[in-house]
Amino acid sequence: xxxxxxGLTAVSIDPVLLGNSVAVLVAAYVLVRVATGAIGxxxxxxPRRRIAIKMLTPVVTFAVYAGAxxxxxxxxxxxxxxxxxxxxxxxxxxxxxxLRDLVAGVVGGLVLVTEKPYRVGDKVEIGxxxxxxxxxxxxxxxxxxxxxxxxxxxxATVFDSxxxxxNAGAPEMLVTVDxxxxxxxxxxxxxxxxxxxxxxxxxxxxxxxxxxxxxVEDEAYYRTVTGKAYVADLRDEFAFASDVTERSLAAFExxxxxxxxxxxxxxxxxxxxx
Amino acid sequence: xxxxxxxxxxxxxxxxxxGEFAPLHEEDAATVEGTIRGERAGPLAVxxxxxxxxxxxxxxxxxxxxxxxxxxxxxxxxxxxRDALGDGPLVVDDCHHLYERRIGGFDDLDAAVRALAATxxxxxxxxxxxxxxxxxxxxxxxxxxxxxVETAPASASDxxxxxxxxxxxxxxxxxxxxxxxxxxxxxxxxxxxxxxxGVSIPVPNRRVLxxxxxxxxxxxxxxxxxxxxxxxxxxxxxxxxxxxxxxxxELRPSDVAPAxxxxxxxxxxxxxxxxxxxxxxxxxxxxxxxxxxxxxxLARLRRADVVTVDEGIVRLAPAAVxxxxxxxxxxxxx
Numbered sequence: 128x129x130x131x132x133x134g135l136t137a138v139s140i141d142p143v144l145l146g147n148s149v150a151v152l153v154a155a156y157v158l159v160r161v162a163t164g165a166i167g168x169x170x171x172x173x174p175r176r177r178i179a180i181k182m183l184t185p186v187v188t189f190a191v192y193a194g195a196x197x198x199x200x201x202x203x204x205x206x207x208x209x210x211x212x213x214x215x216x217x218x219x220x221x222x223x224x225x226l227r228d229l230v231a232g233v234v235g236g237l238v239l240v241t242e243k244p245y246r247v248g249d250k251v252e253i254g255x256x257x258x259x260x261x262x263x264x265x266x267x268x269x270x271x272x273x274x275x276x277x278x279x280x281x282x283a284t285v286f287d288s289x290x291x292x293x294n295a296g297a298p299e300m301l302v303t304v305d306x307x308x309x310x311x312x313x314x315x316x317x318x319x320x321x322x323x324x325x326x327x328x329x330x331x332x333x334x335x336x337x338x339x340x341x342x343v344e345d346e347a348y349y350r351t352v353t354g355k356a357y358v359a360d361l362r363d364e365f366a367f368a369s370d371v372t373e374r375s376l377a378a379f380e381x382x383x384x385x386x387x388x389x390x391x392x393x394x395x396x397x398x399x400x401x
Numbered sequence: 402x403x404x405x406x407x408x409x410x411x412x413x414x415x416x417x418x419x420g421e422f423a424p425l426h427e428e429d430a431a432t433v434e435g436t437i438r439g440e441r442a443g444p445l446a447v448x449x450x451x452x453x454x455x456x457x458x459x460x461x462x463x464x465x466x467x468x469x470x471x472x473x474x475x476x477x478x479x480x481x482x483r484d485a486l487g488d489g490p491l492v493v494d495d496c497h498h499l500y501e502r503r504i505g506g507f508d509d510l511d512a513a514v515r516a517l518a519a520t521x522x523x524x525x526x527x528x529x530x531x532x533x534x535x536x537x538x539x540x541x542x543x544x545x546x547x548x549x550v551e552t553a554p555a556s557a558s559d560x561x562x563x564x565x566x567x568x569x570x571x572x573x574x575x576x577x578x579x580x581x582x583x584x585x586x587x588x589x590x591x592x593x594x595x596x597x598x599g600v601s602i603p604v605p606n607r608r609v610l611x612x613x614x615x616x617x618x619x620x621x622x623x624x625x626x627x628x629x630x631x632x633x634x635x636x637x638x639x640x641x642x643x644x645x646x647x648x649x650x651e652l653r654p655s656d657v658a659p660a661x662x663x664x665x666x667x668x669x670x671x672x673x674x675x676x677x678x679x680x681x682x683x684x685x686x687x688x689x690x691x692x693x694x695x696x697x698x699l700a701r702l703r704r705a706d707v708v709t710v711d712e713g714i715v716r717l718a719p720a721a722v723x724x725x726x727x728x729x730x731x732x733x734x735x
Contacts, residue, residue: 173731174731174732174733298733299733320504320505323503323504323505323506323507324504326538326539327502327503327504327506329668329669329672329675329734331735332733332735333535333538333539333735334538335538339539359732359733359734359735360732360733374503374504375504378504378505
């Protein structure tokens, strides 16, 4: 029987070539694992350069897989120009129907690598998710939330969501700590306490470029004393906030600085009760 | 850079671990003497690392100029400074004992600094350089002092001269069996935004790259003392302690290592080290207030010969200063 004429020449796949391709893929996978592991280990040895070093992870991953794809596609497919056109059409159709999100994710990943709106190690808020960037993959970014939950955010999200980056690649990060004091409390003394708590914390990082500040805001029935300071390692964000809060509240109590009453207590002991 | 200036000449003191070495450049020594004699207005700060020879130097300069020398102890209060101001020219050392790193722990420091700013009495104040840097950032102490001078690190030849003269039973010096690298490090002082810091910079190893005269080998003594200067950051007291701890019949550069080298410290132990590095001597109750699980941290540090505890006072061992500085700087601790 004579096969119908399609305009396409048959593509013969050499089993050896196929085996080589699989070997290249496995080698690329192993290389990525080893390289990212080594980068991670090196980053932990030099905490002050941790984020800069970890930034290499997605770059190396992309480079290795792109190289592997090139090595495989060349000899395996040996496409003619006609085949390239035909496959492009198929690829376009596939994109339109099913792979759009995947490709958008990959393109988003490329944007992340080139524009660097955030890097591995940064503390970011993407959409409704906040956490440390622990991985930037081909399709999605992995965030580890304060509750140690891993959230995978598609890379394409960077095109249509706001991305808030708390440290922009620096190991230091500004942390704010809010403490409420009663309306009639000595706010000046409370501010001194919070200022001392900030600069005496083991986690703080202070220099001319990383100053501390205390801001007082007047709320409806109380005042908020907000302390702002940098931590040397952004992973200490919550430990720092906890340390400052704990010691400030203890000092408030020692100094007789009252914290706001709960609404129920306020209602019971309000001015009408005389 | 400060490495090329002449050093000040000071009288010998037999009981002084630093000996004839003066860890201050000539013009800085003149600044100190001028301040004590009242020729320069405003208080002067002299900063130096632990065991760098600051105490002996200030005491000798005070004696030479007829000034009162006071060394503050852990727990010192503002009254200790205020009272001393009435006795004429004053050299007050270890001013870092005026603060404690806790809420309300700067009150005495603030009061003492206010007294220094207001006095007409010539005053020279000695500070631990780590504490000074911290206090300059968090309390602006640098604004009170008209001028500040830093003690200078010793070079390898300074250390060789000092230590080889002092000991009779000298080891045999040898080079390490591994070949020297083409890059070595040199310790230099750099001033950035008014603060002087010691920095190790990579430089070509001229011993390897440069021409070697026929029949002339590298002197292993020089190599050992260059290593000692690099490890101790040019700190004479630290270099002396490391020298005494590593002396043996045959001494190679790789034998020269600080105490606690290679240990992996956890966060609380590292913070404990930073407090000790900044204050040199700390009363045990103060450490309990500042460091979580201080007992555990201290036990570990004592086992590694990094600290000593004597009559309730915890001291950072001189040979462990490089380890403490490296480990806490690495973590960004202040």
